[in-house]
Amino acid sequence: MTVSVGVADDQPLIRTGIRTMIEHTSDLVLVAEAADGEQAVAIARSHHPDVLLMDIRMPRVDGIEATRQITADPSLAAVRVVVLTTFDTDDHVYRAIRAGASGFLLKDAPPEDVLDAIRIVAGGDALLAPSVTRRLIADLAARPDVSRQRSAELDVLTDREREVLTLVGRGLSNTEIGAQLYVSPATAKAHVSHVMTKLLARDRAQLVVIAYESGLVRPGE
Numbered sequence: 001m002t003v004s005v006g007v008a009d010d011q012p013l014i015r016t017g018i019r020t021m022i023e024h025t026s027d028l029v030l031v032a033e034a035a036d037g038e039q040a041v042a043i044a045r046s047h048h049p050d051v052l053l054m055d056i057r058m059p060r061v062d063g064i065e066a067t068r069q070i071t072a073d074p075s076l077a078a079v080r081v082v083v084l085t086t087f088d089t090d091d092h093v094y095r096a097i098r099a100g101a102s103g104f105l106l107k108d109a110p111p112e113d114v115l116d117a118i119r120i121v122a123g124g125d126a127l128l129a130p131s132v133t134r135r136l137i138a139d140l141a142a143r144p145d146v147s148r149q150r151s152a153e154l155d156v157l158t159d160r161e162r163e164v165l166t167l168v169g170r171g172l173s174n175t176e177i178g179a180q181l182y183v184s185p186a187t188a189k190a191h192v193s194h195v196m197t198k199l200l201a202r203d204r205a206q207l208v209v210i211a212y213e214s215g216l217v218r219p220g221e
Helices: 012-023 037-047 063-071 093-098 111-122 130-141 151-156 159-169 174-181 185-198 204-213
Strands: 003-008 028-034 051-055 080-085 103-106
Touching: 003 012, 003 037, 003 111, 012 028, 012 111, 028 037, 028 111, 037 051, 037 063, 051 063, 051 111, 063 080, 063 093, 080 093, 080 111, 093 204, 103 111, 159 174, 159 185, 159 204, 174 185, 185 204
Parallel strands: 003 028, 003 051, 051 080, 080 103
Antiparallel strands: none
């Protein structure tokens, strides 16, 4: 299967680097480029890439607003937005996840990691590497204004599904969840998918947010 990719970044050097990587990769194809968020929304609507790599800080419309517009459009439900970020210094990552971003790519990541991440996101599997999920958790835990009023949403979950959501919220991968619950990684993945469906979450990243905002997982756990 060939994965179609779009990239939105106001730095030509970043776009060129991604284009060069993809051009030398047989299972990926770059279908469009954008220099700002307004163009990013336009290429999402015209090209429907499987994965759209989105910078956060861009002129006219920033990456967070562009992500929000894309994920709010039902006709673009198959487009997965992945934020391009320098995670250590970017305090907008949490807002990007709330806007519907499916995960992160670090701008200084090795080329092979970037290509693997695109494939993972396109396949709908673990959309955030556990290490990055844990850093998102640390960021959430440090925020004093996180709402704890979503617990009623969890009433649709079975006890096992609540357990799975708790483990996702703690940053565990499917393999780690399986080991914790004494089930196979495939069964763990199925449980995670059921939880996402019931909670109307686009992906694993939003499950982490829900786990914290509902109070199911608390800082330090």
